Amino acid sequence: MKKLLAAALAGVMAFALIGCGSSKEETTAAADTTAAASTTAADTTAVDTTAAGGGATTVVEGKLIVGTEAGFAPYEYLVGNQVAGVDMDIAQAIADKMGLELEIQNMDFDGALIAVQQGKVDLVAAGVSVDETRAKVMDFSTNYVDSTEVIVVNAAAPAVTESSGDALADKTVGVQQGNIADLWVSNPENAAPGEIMRYTKFAQASEDLKNGKIDCIVMDELPAKELVESSGGTLVILEGEPLFIDQYAIAVQKGNDQLLAVINEVIKDLQDSGRMDEIIASHSTAQ
Amino acid sequence: MDWLKALYESFYNALIPEQRYLAYLSGLKMTLLIAAFAVLLGTVIGVVVAMVKVGSKGTKSRILKILAKFCGFYTTIIRGTPIILQVIIIYNLVFTSPNTSRVLVGTICFGINSGAYVSEIIRAGIESVAKGQMEAGRSLGFNYIQTMWQIILPQAIKNILPALGNEFIVMVKETAVISVIAVNDLMKMAQYVGSRTWDTIPPLVIAGMIYLIITMILNKIMGYFERRLAQGDHH
Numbered sequence A: 001m002k003k004l005l006a007a008a009l010a011g012v013m014a015f016a017l018i019g020c021g022s023s024k025e026e027t028t029a030a031a032d033t034t035a036a037a038s039t040t041a042a043d044t045t046a047v048d049t050t051a052a053g054g055g056a057t058t059v060v061e062g063k064l065i066v067g068t069e070a071g072f073a074p075y076e077y078l079v080g081n082q083v084a085g086v087d088m089d090i091a092q093a094i095a096d097k098m099g100l101e102l103e104i105q106n107m108d109f110d111g112a113l114i115a116v117q118q119g120k121v122d123l124v125a126a127g128v129s130v131d132e133t134r135a136k137v138m139d140f141s142t143n144y145v146d147s148t149e150v151i152v153v154n155a156a157a158p159a160v161t162e163s164s165g166d167a168l169a170d171k172t173v174g175v176q177q178g179n180i181a182d183l184w185v186s187n188p189e190n191a192a193p194g195e196i197m198r199y200t201k202f203a204q205a206s207e208d209l210k211n212g213k214i215d216c217i218v219m220d221e222l223p224a225k226e227l228v229e230s231s232g233g234t235l236v237i238l239e240g241e242p243l244f245i246d247q248y249a250i251a252v253q254k255g256n257d258q259l260l261a262v263i264n265e266v267i268k269d270l271q272d273s274g275r276m277d278e279i280i281a282s283h284s285t286a287q
Numbered sequence B: 001m002d003w004l005k006a007l008y009e010s011f012y013n014a015l016i017p018e019q020r021y022l023a024y025l026s027g028l029k030m031t032l033l034i035a036a037f038a039v040l041l042g043t044v045i046g047v048v049v050a051m052v053k054v055g056s057k058g059t060k061s062r063i064l065k066i067l068a069k070f071c072g073f074y075t076t077i078i079r080g081t082p083i084i085l086q087v088i089i090i091y092n093l094v095f096t097s098p099n100t101s102r103v104l105v106g107t108i109c110f111g112i113n114s115g116a117y118v119s120e121i122i123r124a125g126i127e128s129v130a131k132g133q134m135e136a137g138r139s140l141g142f143n144y145i146q147t148m149w150q151i152i153l154p155q156a157i158k159n160i161l162p163a164l165g166n167e168f169i170v171m172v173k174e175t176a177v178i179s180v181i182a183v184n185d186l187m188k189m190a191q192y193v194g195s196r197t198w199d200t201i202p203p204l205v206i207a208g209m210i211y212l213i214i215t216m217i218l219n220k221i222m223g224y225f226e227r228r229l230a231q232g233d234h235h
Helices: A002-053 A086-098 A109-117 A132-137 A180-186 A202-210 A221-230 A257-273 A275-283 B002-015 B017-055 B062-080 B083-094 B102-128 B131-139 B144-181 B186-197 B201-230
Strands: A063-068 A077-079 A082-084 A101-106 A123-129 A138-140 A145-154 A172-176 A195-199 A216-220 A235-237 A244-253
Touching: A063 A086, A063 A109, A082 A086, A082 A101, A086 A101, A086 A123, A086 A244, A086 A257, A086 A275, A109 A123, A109 A138, A109 A244, A109 B186, A132 A138, A145 A180, A145 A202, A145 A221, A172 A180, A172 A202, A180 A195, A180 A216, A180 A244, A195 A202, A195 B186, A202 A216, A202 A221, A202 A235, A202 B083, A202 B144, A216 A221, A221 A235, A244 A257, A257 A275, B002 B017, B002 B186, B002 B201, B017 B062, B017 B102, B017 B144, B017 B186, B017 B201, B062 B102, B083 B102, B083 B144, B102 B144, B131 B144, B144 B186, B144 B201, B186 B201
Parallel strands: A063 A101, A063 A123, A172 A195, A172 A216
Antiparallel strands: A077 A082, A123 A244, A138 A244, A145 A216, A145 A235, A145 A244
């Protein structure tokens, strides 16, 4: 019995060793190719950045890593397993300008804002609103879009009837955690909601609104339109003045001025050439 | 010493401004409420399911057989799917009423989940007691329930107490999953504080320490019961 066990153990170890050997070979081979790839990429970027990037460096050489939260159509959403949307087109334009390969990382919204501060991603393009407290810990590009924040309610039994901060008093309000709407409704100067439900996904918030578990959702108008459209008439956006207006910008790590300069240049180009409006129109399916 | 000062400041920020410590306390209250009720419900479900499963063996009763099939189906589904998925489905499909209490949803989700594991633990405990005990009880004139309650279960509980305690501890930690449906439990509140201070690690470390303290207390309590039950041993 013992002998058998020893033989079996030896077999397992030998197998493990073989496993190690081959995988090691593979990794070195992979490392070689990546090294080769990154040198060529670095060469090209070096050329390109002197031309257009203004000396901007990125987290990973040859790549522009963008953090986003793909639950915010039309700014960012999933097509198959690819992230698409207004912000992604802008990010692509920035990557093109710098001659880099675009890599999109899909994460939680509040997680993306942390990742950019820690230098894990180069920039966050996720409908990030410019806000004083945020500006202390990260740098913002120029605003690329004015966003209007609206109130979404259940069509059959609207619990909120007026698009104003006062109307939210004592209501149960759904928001995305860390989103500008969260910060806005959490500020007692703006509104005094009874309870704020902080979701990570709008999909769950909309499910709760359909079931009447919350009274309303405060969110950006464009994704709100998508949400209302996909709800098949069970949800509506409150008519009237928007709750508040807010500006989106791209966030980069504090002090990364070179990258910021390139981003601002790209945004200006897109706005001047009218490309920005085209991009927004191409992603907005809801009427 | 700069780093020490920075560390102090980030923990200070995670606790003191805007009375953030209250956020952890309210989260802790929610976590404890859900965990306590879930453990109770889980134990009740677990005992019933285990009884049905054990009782259905060798019986001719058709009702018991059907019940046992149903219980087997229940444990298969619950143990075979992730709890986060169960929570989202139960919350969105079953509890659609506007006035749903979130403590209730949490209790039921985690109670149902825990019940499946507890039932298997109890079944193993009952089956670990020698068959002769049941036979002896029955031949002395006890009926099935009496034998089970007075002879088998007291011996079974002693055997399964460590496993059961472990399940309770797991339950306390698992409740962190409830944050997906925006319930303000301890985990959610830690993430909330992180989203305000822009410094995620300190609130998570604080929440981690709180979870650790709860599980250590539970461990102590379990150890006490194990020692008490071991007093009857004479070998």
